[in-house]
């Protein structure tokens with residue numbers, strides 16, 4: 229059975245990491261974007277990182293950071309993956325020598341037609357995954373969704389990297405999103421929170437249950 233991977237993003241508390249892992253998270257996202265209410269200092273991020281057990285990935289999310297700051301984050305936190313959520317070039321994403329997710333804000337200028345979106349994605353052929361978020365003021369974590377049909381051409385590309393769906397996902401919607409898009413992974417922040425940076429253990433558990441139900445439905449379809 230193919231398993232949809234789950235990334236929960238924007239942690240600020242150890243107890244929430246424990247709850248995410250218990251719910252079945254594959255990845256824990258730590259935010260380093262100063263304008264975000266979920267932004268961590270290096271010291272706090274290093275503490276939270278230590279809480280993450282083996283075989284669960286740590287993802288460091290940044291927005292248009294300079295090279296020096298990226299080096300500091302990599303050294304302090306030792307993330308398994310970087311998540312570039314700004315306007316970074318493929319060269320800038322590769323410079324740290326770490327596997328990375330490239331986020332695309334669907335509908336943003338230059339990403340507002342299926343062809344333009346696909347072209348931008350293909351420039352990141354070396355990314356470990358292509359992540360799709362909505363276009364909103366600020367760079368992300370807005371809780372807003374987008375028209376998933378915009379991803380049809382990207383998903384069909386023979387050169388597509390693993391597709392990570394994000395943007396306004398929550399318990400009541402995630403199964404429909406999975407049925408329509410069939411991504412490799414989902415990423416959610418606002419939809420499993422009680423307030424920015426404060427995760428809700430029940431919402432994370434229910435979200436993961438919905439993802440597993442989708443996986444079971446998909447497995448039944450193929451037998």
Ligand SMILES: O=C(O)c1ccccc1N[C@@H]1O[C@H](COP(=O)(O)O)[C@@H](O)[C@H]1O
Pocket residue numbers: 237238257259261264265266289291313359361367368369370371372394395396397415416417418419
């Ligand atoms: O989480 C943040 O604060 C954040 C800040 C800046 C860029 C991205 C951010 N989070 C990412 O945004 C998407 C969508 O989140 P949501 O579920 O709609 O709240 C997701 O990929 C987060 O990793």
